[in-house]
Amino acid sequence: MFESFDATMLARMQFAFTVSFHIIFPAFSIGLASYLAVLEALWLWKKDDVYLELFNFWKTIFAVTFGMGVVSGIVMSYQFGTNWSVFADKAGPIIGPLMGYEVLTAFFLEAGFLGVMLFGLNRVGPKLHFFATAMVAIGTLISATWILSANSWMQTPTGFAMNEAGQFMPVDWWAIVFNPSFPFRLVHMVLAAYLTTAFVVGACGAWHLLRKTAPRRARTMFSMAMWMAAIVAPIQIFAGDQHGLNTLEHQPAKVMGMEGHFESHPDGAPLVLFGIPNTAEKRIDYAIEVPKLGSLILKHDLDAPLAGLDTIPDELHPPVAVIFWSFRVMVGIGLAMLGIGLWSLWCRYRGTLDSDPWLHRAAVLMGPAGFVAVLAGWVTTEVGRQPYTVYGHLMTANSVAPIEAPAVSASLLAFIIVYFFVFGAGTFYILRLMARLPRDTMPELDEGPIRAAGVAHGPASAKSHGEHHEL
Amino acid sequence: MNFDLPLIWAAIIAFAVLAYVVLDGFDLGVGILFPLFPEKHDRDVMMNSVAPVWDGNETWLVLGGGGLMAVFPLAYATILPALYAPIIAMLIGLIFRGVAFEYRWRTKRAEFLWNWAFAGGSMLAAFAQGIALGALVQGIPVENRAYAGSWWDWLTPFSIVTGIAIVVGYALLGATWLVMKTRGDLADRARAIALKCCFATIGAMGVVSLWTPFLEPVYLQRWFGWPTAIFSIIVPLLVLGCLYLLIKGIRERYDAQPFVAALGLFVLGYIGIGISFYPYMVPPSLTIWEAAAPEESLAFLLAGALVLVPIILAYTGYAYWVFRGKVDPEEGYH
Numbered sequence: 001m002f003e004s005f006d007a008t009m010l011a012r013m014q015f016a017f018t019v020s021f022h023i024i025f026p027a028f029s030i031g032l033a034s035y036l037a038v039l040e041a042l043w044l045w046k047k048d049d050v051y052l053e054l055f056n057f058w059k060t061i062f063a064v065t066f067g068m069g070v071v072s073g074i075v076m077s078y079q080f081g082t083n084w085s086v087f088a089d090k091a092g093p094i095i096g097p098l099m100g101y102e103v104l105t106a107f108f109l110e111a112g113f114l115g116v117m118l119f120g121l122n123r124v125g126p127k128l129h130f131f132a133t134a135m136v137a138i139g140t141l142i143s144a145t146w147i148l149s150a151n152s153w154m155q156t157p158t159g160f161a162m163n164e165a166g167q168f169m170p171v172d173w174w175a176i177v178f179n180p181s182f183p184f185r186l187v188h189m190v191l192a193a194y195l196t197t198a199f200v201v202g203a204c205g206a207w208h209l210l211r212k213t214a215p216r217r218a219r220t221m222f223s224m225a226m227w228m229a230a231i232v233a234p235i236q237i238f239a240g241d242q243h244g245l246n247t248l249e250h251q252p253a254k255v256m257g258m259e260g261h262f263e264s265h266p267d268g269a270p271l272v273l274f275g276i277p278n279t280a281e282k283r284i285d286y287a288i289e290v291p292k293l294g295s296l297i298l299k300h301d302l303d304a305p306l307a308g309l310d311t312i313p314d315e316l317h318p319p320v321a322v323i324f325w326s327f328r329v330m331v332g333i334g335l336a337m338l339g340i341g342l343w344s345l346w347c348r349y350r351g352t353l354d355s356d357p358w359l360h361r362a363a364v365l366m367g368p369a370g371f372v373a374v375l376a377g378w379v380t381t382e383v384g385r386q387p388y389t390v391y392g393h394l395m396t397a398n399s400v401a402p403i404e405a406p407a408v409s410a411s412l413l414a415f416i417i418v419y420f421f422v423f424g425a426g427t428f429y430i431l432r433l434m435a436r437l438p439r440d441t442m443p444e445l446d447e448g449p450i451r452a453a454g455v456a457h458g459p460a461s462a463k464s465h466g467e468h469h470e471l
Numbered sequence: 472m473n474f475d476l477p478l479i480w481a482a483i484i485a486f487a488v489l490a491y492v493v494l495d496g497f498d499l500g501v502g503i504l505f506p507l508f509p510e511k512h513d514r515d516v517m518m519n520s521v522a523p524v525w526d527g528n529e530t531w532l533v534l535g536g537g538g539l540m541a542v543f544p545l546a547y548a549t550i551l552p553a554l555y556a557p558i559i560a561m562l563i564g565l566i567f568r569g570v571a572f573e574y575r576w577r578t579k580r581a582e583f584l585w586n587w588a589f590a591g592g593s594m595l596a597a598f599a600q601g602i603a604l605g606a607l608v609q610g611i612p613v614e615n616r617a618y619a620g621s622w623w624d625w626l627t628p629f630s631i632v633t634g635i636a637i638v639v640g641y642a643l644l645g646a647t648w649l650v651m652k653t654r655g656d657l658a659d660r661a662r663a664i665a666l667k668c669c670f671a672t673i674g675a676m677g678v679v680s681l682w683t684p685f686l687e688p689v690y691l692q693r694w695f696g697w698p699t700a701i702f703s704i705i706v707p708l709l710v711l712g713c714l715y716l717l718i719k720g721i722r723e724r725y726d727a728q729p730f731v732a733a734l735g736l737f738v739l740g741y742i743g744i745g746i747s748f749y750p751y752m753v754p755p756s757l758t759i760w761e762a763a764a765p766e767e768s769l770a771f772l773l774a775g776a777l778v779l780v781p782i783i784l785a786y787t788g789y790a791y792w793v794f795r796g797k798v799d800p801e802e803g804y805h
Binding site for chain 1: 526530533538540544545548555558562572573577578616765771772775779789
């Protein structure tokens, strides 16, 4: 099935496939780790067991998510060598240390304290246990920081020189780490992770409110999630706008593709709401446009001229159709999230937050939306960087390893089969965990959190708790 | 003062890989031994003995790989394409076994599936690592900053032997770990298995050690020439010492001694490989200095590593300390 693809295309497909799967898990675990830390802090502070019960409930789901994130992340860290070895050789002196710092400051911290967080409450006591939870949460944020720094450097490279072997030589590490797009990208991604988690938690809470299981716990998590949506969604839209302006400054071709501007607009660009990009003819078919709004958003001036892709050589165009659509999917979901957040505020004001079934249904429907938005966002930024790996300096075609197409297609096929099987099973288990909110007054040690629980029940207790293991 | 940064980094990477081998070695070993313990209760205890620490153990592999890209990008960019198939196989093995830690507790009907994922994934990962080691030892040709061999070069009788040697060696680490962490019948059976694995490991180490010097003239010179021959005399003697402690520890039913002695065997085997390798990063093509990243990269990451690695070791030690002692099946790690 892959005869028509060369090794570069196959390597790109493999990277896109594995990184798309991978990003799902960190997006969820960054938000969930912070949520767990907040829940445990509230428990320690207010001494209300509902927070501990929620902590134990989400801890189990976190453990499954984190496990999937670890294994899919290891694949990523080796793929630079197997499929993109020329990139690794050339950009390694800069990307490598950034990722090295991620391992040293974040991975070990998360992995080291994860065991204590999942298994250690009885062994270390609540305070040290909270410390472990906080370390895991901080670890996920530090990890995001380094990865976003490395990725941003590939988008807006600064602080380097080239040597005679064609390698990027670090000159100014400060400029490399804090490259121009890094702060925008980091904020946008972390907020996206928080929103994604909020909508998953909110969907779970709403589901149980609709089913009237465990009302207290469902109420608490739904209310917390809706606060998050109402507060963070508008912030995210602002952050996204700022990120877009930064991209316009440093990667104009990407924005032209996202906005569908094949042509330059000397006196005010429209905003293309919808349409079908026609790359061959270099125009948007069936476009629905709002005149001047594009210039207003991007330049904050109705009549500001906006350059189009016609100012850039064809071979340097990003794949317009892909990023035109992925960008719209992301923005659309962001606006829908804002809508839910405002709706929840209105219901809260009227006192119907716990009882409005339509809000709950909408929240359930929006549960997976964050993942779609995160994926769409990454597609926009990564595909928009094409045809470069290091923007403006290293072409994707010149980054690929000297590998043969059959080797890449075989491994791609293997990854596709393994990922769908393994992560499909994981998603199934997570959904089942979410569907099964424990009884409202569950004594914590009676049943125990499941991962931790599974752990070492002897034959006797395994019998008495059997029904809890078969989820 | 002038520091030889590439050499310092070679030592740090070597340490990270060694830490990975001994730490993930025993938890992979527990997976390799899974088929020998058919009862669910035994398997629960075995898995619980490593569940709180395996994440941290595996992180050393990420440091080994990620660190290699940071400080020896050329080695990273030539070794990984050369070992394409075994690396992909290792990754797939690690995926299956890593998720098994979570999934196995979530289902009764499919538990057998995740038992196999854990055992099979552990074996595949270990075997692939052994093959990769063998392929690296027998040499990787490099031309114009790229791998210059063909796609099946890694598959030789020698690499298959090193693959088997690693599986057997990890099984030994796993068995002695279980001796240390479990009680009763399970520990007794682990003891019997450890004894068998111990002879198999020594046999495999012997074959690999005697074979290695004849792969490359450099290795032969290193092992039988003066003054490095001192090491080639001392290392086998130390191996015999470890073997003695290992067997004595198993026979006299000590808890920790067999595990520590097995770790000793691994460290010695590793030093042996290091003696063959030096000064190469990618034998026989790239030396440590040829493969190194620019000084600026080495210095930037070293500054952090010098502070962070001791901290990592401290809290990793703390995590092990929290879960010290025998796994108590009745208590569980709630």
